[in-house]
Amino acid sequence: MADEKRKSIDPAVLTLVEKAAADEVMLCWDRLDEQSPQCGYGIAGVCCRNCAMGPCQINPFGDAPQKGVCGVDAETIAARNFLRSIAAGAAAHSDHARAVVEAFIRTADGEIPGFEIKDEQKLLSLAMDLGVSIEGKDTAAVAKEVGKTLREQFGRQDGELAFIAKAPIKRQELWRAQGIVPRGIDREIVECMHRTHIGVDQDYKNLMKQASRTALADGWGGSMIATELQDVLFGNPVPIVGSVNLGILEPDQVNIIVHGHEPLLSEMVVAASRDKELLALAKEKGAAGINIGGICCTANEILMRHGIPVAGNFLQQEVAVVSGAVDAMIVDVQCTLQSLTDVAGCYHTALITTNPKARFFGARHLEFDEANPLVAAREIVTIAVENFPNRKRKVVIPTDNKTDMVAGFSHETINYILGGLFRGSYRPLNDNIINGRIRGIAGVVGCNNAKVTHDEHHVTLVKELIANDVLVLQTGCSAVACAKEGLLVPEAATRYAGPGLAEVCEAVGMPPVLHMGSCVDNSRILMAATAVVKEGGLGDDISDLPCAGAAPEWMSEKALSIGHYFVASGIFTVFGVTWPTLGAKHLTEYLFSGIEEELGGKWAFETDPVKTARLMIDHIDQKRHKLGIDKARERVLYDMEKRRELET
Amino acid sequence: MNDEKRDVGQGGSDVLGPTYEAGKPDAPDDWRKKLRSREEMLGYLKTACRYWYSDDWYGSERRKTRA
Numbered sequence: 209m210a211d212e213k214r215k216s217i218d219p220a221v222l223t224l225v226e227k228a229a230a231d232e233v234m235l236c237w238d239r240l241d242e243q244s245p246q247c248g249y250g251i252a253g254v255c256c257r258n259c260a261m262g263p264c265q266i267n268p269f270g271d272a273p274q275k276g277v278c279g280v281d282a283e284t285i286a287a288r289n290f291l292r293s294i295a296a297g298a299a300a301h302s303d304h305a306r307a308v309v310e311a312f313i314r315t316a317d318g319e320i321p322g323f324e325i326k327d328e329q330k331l332l333s334l335a336m337d338l339g340v341s342i343e344g345k346d347t348a349a350v351a352k353e354v355g356k357t358l359r360e361q362f363g364r365q366d367g368e369l370a371f372i373a374k375a376p377i378k379r380q381e382l383w384r385a386q387g388i389v390p391r392g393i394d395r396e397i398v399e400c401m402h403r404t405h406i407g408v409d410q411d412y413k414n415l416m417k418q419a420s421r422t423a424l425a426d427g428w429g430g431s432m433i434a435t436e437l438q439d440v441l442f443g444n445p446v447p448i449v450g451s452v453n454l455g456i457l458e459p460d461q462v463n464i465i466v467h468g469h470e471p472l473l474s475e476m477v478v479a480a481s482r483d484k485e486l487l488a489l490a491k492e493k494g495a496a497g498i499n500i501g502g503i504c505c506t507a508n509e510i511l512m513r514h515g516i517p518v519a520g521n522f523l524q525q526e527v528a529v530v531s532g533a534v535d536a537m538i539v540d541v542q543c544t545l546q547s548l549t550d551v552a553g554c555y556h557t558a559l560i561t562t563n564p565k566a567r568f569f570g571a572r573h574l575e576f577d578e579a580n581p582l583v584a585a586r587e588i589v590t591i592a593v594e595n596f597p598n599r600k601r602k603v604v605i606p607t608d609n610k611t612d613m614v615a616g617f618s619h620e621t622i623n624y625i626l627g628g629l630f631r632g633s634y635r636p637l638n639d640n641i642i643n644g645r646i647r648g649i650a651g652v653v654g655c656n657n658a659k660v661t662h663d664e665h666h667v668t669l670v671k672e673l674i675a676n677d678v679l680v681l682q683t684g685c686s687a688v689a690c691a692k693e694g695l696l697v698p699e700a701a702t703r704y705a706g707p708g709l710a711e712v713c714e715a716v717g718m719p720p721v722l723h724m725g726s727c728v729d730n731s732r733i734l735m736a737a738t739a740v741v742k743e744g745g746l747g748d749d750i751s752d753l754p755c756a757g758a759a760p761e762w763m764s765e766k767a768l769s770i771g772h773y774f775v776a777s778g779i780f781t782v783f784g785v786t787w788p789t790l791g792a793k794h795l796t797e798y799l800f801s802g803i804e805e806e807l808g809g810k811w812a813f814e815t816d817p818v819k820t821a822r823l824m825i826d827h828i829d830q831k832r833h834k835l836g837i838d839k840a841r842e843r844v845l846y847d848m849e850k851r852r853e854l855e856t
Numbered sequence: 857m858n859d860e861k862r863d864v865g866q867g868g869s870d871v872l873g874p875t876y877e878a879g880k881p882d883a884p885d886d887w888r889k890k891l892r893s894r895e896e897m898l899g900y901l902k903t904a905c906r907y908w909y910s911d912d913w914y915g916s917e918r919r920k921t922r923a
Binding site: 443 | 880888898903904
């Protein structure tokens, strides 16, 4: 990219991109330049390397070759690749969930010092979901049974995943009719790998059926299990003020960045950073204190439960190190760049891996021992403190780039805010959708992608949506992008939102863009949508709602899994940047159109964020029209005589 | 700011602008701590979270097959 400013809209990032160039440090944008032009067959999704007769590529423009060595065509290749990506995404979320379940059971058994059942109410709700009796049982006993029941969700061979029953009734019926209700989470993922092996499933529609079942095993299975149990262990999120962007780094303090996705260790790192002995050691080393910042979804987890500041999103992990002010970066799983070892090697930053599933060659590994997580956390903080005097290059902290935000809008908290303690309810939201003050709801989620200007598509899309009275629910790196722009504070309603949405936000005292957590917490969006359906007045199914989803800067396989469980749950979902099946005409048409007849939701692809907003708003308006709430209607007050007429 | 604007369904709506107190809260409003006993928690689930946990209230699905 010739124009440096096109790399990001974030001045903090641009400042540190300049510093990286001066320090001769290579960043993701430089590597993208080296990789360009990228393989067209790969981009179009029509390269198959699933057997040793290949790799085979299909010409997407109609010339030869049109078949692989085994006879496979473009539709099957692209469908298999798409399904494998969804399997990988679902596996990532679900293996995260498995780690949480295991820690949860050990916590219930009293085996993990420092961990406890923090949210008994959430535990009770899970017991009711799972049919676990609570009579005569203390919290630990209920937790043990809930944990064991949820652990069985991974390996069950038949029946239905338990949380499927939380969906609207009509949606459950549709899934059963389509034969896509997930059985065990692991079973669905294994079946994806079997079906995509050479010589197995060669029907793109049948492959997409398994894609739906696997994605549902993620959204209503793995991701939901992770979210629910993390809430029980660390507390259901409530609104909390935090700050965001690289300006949160402190020049005179030990800066520790926690990066990745699982909150298990980072919770303990936060606790260790408050330890008096370690604070005294920091002072001894010349630091004024210990400052923790988060990147990626770990950031979202500790932000919404502790108000710990967010240093940035996915594409800020390298530049955070380039600041020269990060004394240690701790990574666990998912979205951590291998280049961090190279970048950290140019500065003094100690890069520490903590998860046996995710080790970096050249990084220090300190395994997270569940039996005593505080010991590992203290050791990590000690390494960072000891490293503070070793800052060897110029420190540049973009101190002006720090923005306030409000995080922590779990679906339970939205219910409480709208209805209060004695009658929590989604009624006010439904009423304001029906009366038109709120036009609809959008879930805008997902990653950053170096192929598009960092954060620009998230921010442009969300501003356009709220200006058109669409309430936006966010998670993950997308939420961080918009938080940096100042959209996640109540004041943003007056400044950016349309009149109806602004009026509702003012009345409730909430931002027009609600932070709902990390990427596994997209399951909270499913639950919020279900609550809106069940409250009534907006149809019987999620697919009836005036709502839409988007991931305008997606890059990970997890995003594809999320997108597909949105679609399979009945939500119109638009992805930007690139689309992985463009070389397969019929499959793409099916995903963008035909699948809607079966699932009520469908995919779309659009690279322009303003046009993406238009697609979403048009869809919302169509749904409003179908519900008959697109026009103001005269209010009719019924007297008794009219009521009797109605009854007859 | 006092700006009358048009909304999708109902016509005029009055946007008042910031009428709240300036400043930031010192601590989060942890509403869940208001529910202290198991009975209170179960009661809350059955009323506020009736969409999933009430025996006799299922919102728009009330008159249909129970989940």
